[in-house]
Amino acid sequence: MSTAVSPLAPTSYPDMPEIEGVAFATAQAGIKYKGRTDVLLAKLAEGTTVAGVFTRSKCPSAPVDWCRSILARGTARGLMVNSGNANAFTGKKGKAAVKLSAEIASKALGCAEDEVFLASTGVIGEPLPAEKFEGVIAGLAALEQQATWLEAAKAIMTTDTYPKIATVTVELDDQSVTFNGMAKGAGMIAPDMATMLSFLFTDAAIDAKVLQALLSGETDGSFNSVTVDSDTSTSDTVLLFATGAATARGVAPVTALDDPRVPVLKAALGDLMQNLAQQVVRDGEGARKFIEVQVEGATSDASARTIAMSIANSPLVKTAAAGEDANWGRVVMAVGKAGEPADRDRLAIWFGDVRVAVDGERDPDYSEDAASAVMKKDEIVIRVELGLGEGTARVWTCDLTKEYVAINGDYRS
């Protein structure tokens, strides 16, 4: 397992405002890792609403099944997350482990079992020894030793080289309303969907149906627009909790999608999710380059997105980036294989500000030096103009390095 922090990691962590109605505690349950925290308990105020989006995998983990089964209720009082074991493909033992986890957490939090959301991340196929939660979670009940956002984010890491947190504050009814979030994920990252765990919290009071619409609406442009390796986890989970604590400060509850404040919330949530999604790519296993792929002029946004993902997932494009090789022919290849409308002879490609190809051939002013200079940077923008329509997309990925192979050739956790 890699230990050095990704060179693409943010250089500092944001100051995270408190979100009233959310309290964290972490502990060492010893599920797999030694000498670090591996379980996170979040206590949520009464009245907290919840929304969720989950992996589209046909082989989801037991905790994903659990979250889906209790989501309709729309309210939550707790969240328990462990790292080191995904409780995925664990059959009846997996269901029993989920049941025991919910029991332990609900007893500690003083709420019903189906008010506790669960997530697990780590190795697939190993039974989760949920009984290990018993002692440590009971001890956290009082939540006297409250953990910070950073500590909470650290407890849910697996191959992550740094914890991922972000915050956005907006004005609502002349009051500050906050969205805070955390995420984990470094491999098995691809769209459909989040390919990792992310937990988002706000103190706004938002009706569960509105909350779900907001979360679902912002997923495509954030967590579904990043890819490390085109692999989709069995455990992908994004949960958004709204404690409603801001009502005490005079922020009226949001109960309908046509509320004029919804666009403000939507923008804030979108920013938060895009920030966290990009942090996941920046921690992509073995990543040394952060790559933004922009596709313009497609016949539709969906078509642009398919083409952008074809480029972002291409091993040949990603290895070229690793080798700092301005190999735009591989971008042509990836456009061509996407199966979407494209006209070879209208295609133009940029690396950064350098146009390398136009009208279906190499740019007449092509400069290998200029293109190579772009490739040497830590952050690379690849832009493709199809010249067919108005469809656009923007997705993020990282390069494919020998370290990715090394990490995944050894890693079993």
Added chain:
Amino acid sequence: MSTAVSPLAPTSYPDMPEIEGVAFATAQAGIKYKGRTDVLLAKLAEGTTVAGVFTRSKCPSAPVDWCRSILARGTARGLMVNSGNANAFTGKKGKAAVKLSAEIASKALGCAEDEVFLASTGVIGEPLPAEKFEGVIAGLAALEQQATWLEAAKAIMTTDTYPKIATVTVELDDQSVTFNGMAKGAGMIAPDMATMLSFLFTDAAIDAKVLQALLSGETDGSFNSVTVDSDTSTSDTVLLFATGAATARGVAPVTALDDPRVPVLKAALGDLMQNLAQQVVRDGEGARKFIEVQVEGATSDASARTIAMSIANSPLVKTAAAGEDANWGRVVMAVGKAGEPADRDRLAIWFGDVRVAVDGERDPDYSEDAASAVMKKDEIVIRVELGLGEGTARVWTCDLTKEYVAINGDYRS
């Protein structure tokens, strides 16, 4: 560029029977490589019929456009192939280079331009200096210095570490009829379609329409069932030529698909194509393991195939193979992300003869030692039983190694 021969290469080359009506010559045109042949000319007897399948890329190379445009005629007198430059994404210059190539070859062979099939492989986006063919091809006109099948296969290599040839002989009308073939390809290998160049020849007389049906019919089970890196080339071309020379020995021409001899030809061609397709995977860039993925019990063959390809293309499955790690959880992940019907709790997985998972969880008799022993072999079979229906599929891939990244991080040719 890697120079060592793949450890998965065949240990010997087959003796290739002559195919009457086919003669090869090779030369050093100096397109890109130094000190090796880089152009192949095949002279085909009058009356030779032809069939072809090509890349589904929306950005095909100029030679692919050319072959498609002349295929309807159904007859061929020549084939010219160069390595070192793909003549792809070269705009008007690319069309001009194709025109000049056909002119030069047709003059040397004494046939019409639209009887000459062309293929190019190598770097994308560089104009092809077709004028370099002029001298060398004119000199080959007499074809006095005929090249062997092995020499022909060598002239079309790029990152290949060994030439790929195969032969199958069948009895037709009490006479031997031969199918010979060659292929090149090591990276940018994925279905849809062949992702490489392959040229197949038979001395049977087969009507062009029948020939096309035979070729198209055998493509899915061979070249479209292999993947190295999920990337699809702009230049994929498979051409099948039937010289008809066997008619002189009393083998009646095959003029209709319901001819009772068609199944014999179909089986021979299928074997030949599968052999060559597997040779391509065995030469996969950086490959150290040859992997067969078998999927059974799917709701349909098409569904089984999608799931098999999802496993075969998964970077996490392929890096686990590289690391000799029996990480069956990643197989579960790849089944789950395929988007096809799958019931987690009916899934069973084998590595070789070792069942590692059953009924949606780890096999009760799971032995890490036994599973690891399978992973240490050069050839690994991964079998998935879905338990839903009768659909089956079998595809081939290789592991993903640091060498793949090294080859493609530096390679620009």
